[in-house]
Ligand code: NAD
């Protein structure tokens with residue numbers, strides 16, 4: 001097992017990474033203050049892992065809360081189901097909520113923990129690659145609004161993150177690829193040597209090689225932990241973790257939540273950010289194409305949805321958490337391995353980027 005640390009003073013917490021960890025309740029027990037535990041999961045993950053996790057927590061009073069699966073359910077109505085179950089089972093302020101699932105479950109369970117009785121402890125047990133490398137670390141929690149992705153939520157850090165890499169064995173390959181979009185992101189924004197490592201190992205990752213997966217997860221979590229430790233509330237550098245996300249969130253909202261997976265939308269959005277960085281003269285065409293090729297080898301879409309116009313993009317991009325005083329800011333690349341967050345670009349370059357024929361560009 002490997003252990004990393006998110007350094008946030010008194011709110012610091014460990015990230016534990018290894019195989020078969022969900023059977024090791026002792027790793028969680030030391031982060032649980034009371035007797036009551038609620039495991040929030042969904043109807044896909046529950047049959048796979050709920051019993052094992054519950055059994056490992058013998059001695060605690062465990063309430064399972066099984067939600068409907070899917071991004072389309074990341075909303076107020078589903079959040080209410082968590083509060084209904086907590087109140088019905090008389091969970092008190094010493095309760096610990098455990099999120100068992102992907103990013104949708106982690107974000108919703110975390111938001112429930114942030115607000116139930118004004119805040120109870122929570123632990124992340126992420127079971128998708130995307131949630132293991134990104135969403136379970138850093139304390140962003142929340143739900144979607146029909147007008148904007150992740151628009152309602154709270155910063156709320158977990159007590160611990162337990163990453164059982166064996167759970168990826170049951171993950172559909174499309175979901176694995178979606179997680180690779182966020183892994184590649186770290187190489188693009190802050191770790192150019194990692195990009196080279198990914199180019200060498202992308203086939204092993206897609207074949208679920210445990211050694212390669214553990215290394216990719218460790219390096220990704222290490223990068224994320226450092227960024228979050230430096231800028232928990234996204235006053236600056238944390239926004240670089242949103243490479244491709246402003247374009248990507250527009251795709252998710254426009255297509256209807258769940259139609260495109262989050263990682264897929266981030267991939268196509270990253271291609272658009274690469275193209276814009278190239279048009280601004282910051283990265284070369286060769287660098288742009290190198291990154292696009294890697295995303296494509298990861299099994300990810302590199303072309304935005306057919307039929308989504310530049311007006312569609314602009315409408316949805318205007319509802320982005322990086323918009324400040326009406327100004328749209330984007331995460332772009334100065335070079336591979338160095339990202340900037342900027343609103344200082346000619347509007348024509350953005351419009352030209354939105355009007356590119358991406359089918360032709362990525363041939
Ligand atoms: P997800 O939670 O929808 O999970 C993907 C699918 O895999 C679901 O159908 C799920 O039930 C299933 N699944 C989960 N684990 C499984 C397993 N081990 N075996 C088989 N099936 C399994 O999607 P995701 O990609 O994990 O997360 C995407 C969400 O995360 C989005 O809502 C996005 O906004 C959010 N997100 C949040 C942050 C953050 O910092 N909080 C960062 C990135 C993404």
Ligand code: GLY
Nearest residue numbers: 138140238241242
């Ligand atoms: N996924 C972006 C962040 O955590 O800041």
